[in-house]
Amino acid sequence: GPKVLQIPSHQIIDMGQMVTLNCDPVSNHLYFYWYKQILGQQMEFLVNFYNGKVMEKSKLFKDQFSVERPDGSYFTLKIQPTALEDSAVYFCASSLAAETLYFGSGTRLTVL
Amino acid sequence: GEQVEQRPPHLSVREGDSAVITCTYTDPNSYYFFWYKQEPGASLQLLMKVFSSTEINEGQGFTVLLNKKDKRLSLNLTAAHPGDSAAYFCAVRTGGNNKLTFGQGTVLSVIP
Numbered sequence: 001g002p003k004v005l006q007i008p009s010h011q012i013i014d015m016g017q018m019v020t021l022n023c024d025p026v027s028n029h030l031y032f033y034w035y036k037q038i039l040g041q042q043m044e045f046l047v048n049f050y051n052g053k054v055m056e057k058s059k060l061f062k063d064q065f066s067v068e069r070p071d072g073s074y075f076t077l078k079i080q081p082t083a084l085e086d087s088a089v090y091f092c093a094s095s096l097a098a099e100t101l102y103f104g105s106g107t108r109l110t111v112l
Numbered sequence: 113g114e115q116v117e118q119r120p121p122h123l124s125v126r127e128g129d130s131a132v133i134t135c136t137y138t139d140p141n142s143y144y145f146f147w148y149k150q151e152p153g154a155s156l157q158l159l160m161k162v163f164s165s166t167e168i169n170e171g172q173g174f175t176v177l178l179n180k181k182d183k184r185l186s187l188n189l190t191a192a193h194p195g196d197s198a199a200y201f202c203a204v205r206t207g208g209n210n211k212l213t214f215g216q217g218t219v220l221s222v223i224p
Contacts, residue, residue: 006153033211042118042216043201056211087212091156099144101212 002026006092006104007074015110018080018083021107023092025075032075033093033101034067036060049075087111113141114206118215126223131189133141133218135202138183138194143144144184146204146212147176151198 005024013019015112025032034046049059049067060072064083069111079086092099125172128172143164148179160176162185169176173196173220175188183200199219204213 009153035214042116043214045211045213048211055114072176100146100158100161101158102158103148105153 002029002094003100004092004094004102004104006090006107008107008112009105010108012110012112013082014082015084018078019082019109020076021079021090021092021109022074023076023094023104025094026096026102027094029054029094029096029102031095031097032067032069033095035093035103037089037091037106038087041087046077046090082109082111084111102105107109114142114204116202116204116213116215118202118218120218121216121220122221124221124223127193127194131192131196131220131222132186133200133202134179134184134186135204135215136182136184137213138206139204140180140183142183142204144207145176145178146199146203146205147185147187148203150201150217156201166203170210186214187221192220194222194224196220197222202219 007022034047036044039042041048045058046061049053068077089106091105091106095101115138124185147159149159150156160171167178176187199217201217202215
């Protein structure tokens with residue numbers, strides 16, 4: 001089936017640093033999403049993105065978070081500065097229409 | 113907003129036995145329902161999507177039942193085998209927005 005790739009699979013950084021998580025969505029998809037999963041807890045919606053704009057974001061999408069997809073390349077989630085509570089697995093997803101989401105395998109972020 | 117409750121969090125069954133995972137949701141406007149399977153270190157794999165008009169949905173080795181009156185969605189694995197061992201997540205889309213609300217997940221172990 002369609003594949004969403006996330007790079008890197010693991011990232012360890014010091015608190016206060018900036019981090020960028022990269023997502024290579026399915027090539028013809030138009031909608032892009034980030035979800036956050038803290039270990040042992042459910043996946044929670046962060047943001048969705050369409051036509052170059054944030055369509056909707058949750059209260060978990062703090063001011064330190066930003067997303068972009070410059071020139072149809074990677075869909076990125078940037079956190080600046082990072083905090084300890086940002087440690088989690090971040091899942092990227094994409095969809096053609098606002099319907100079936102296809103997920104990547106996640107990036108495990110550890111903030112020390 | 114929509115809330116999804118998934119039970120049980122852990123389930124252990126013997127090979128050949130059935131396994132049932134259930135989600136309940138709160139918003140009667142929810143109209144698309146999904147089951148995802150996640151093996152360790154892998155992405156979420158879509159098992160089935162269900163539209164609200166279909167109560168019984170047959171897959172390969174499993175059935176998804178939707179009870180709109182009770183706002184309950186269940187995944188029934190008819191004869192589990194070790195390859196079914198994974199985490200399973202339900203997800204619900206509610207009318208008017210473009211995001212999925214996930215259940216907490218169920219870790220299924222199938223013992224040979």
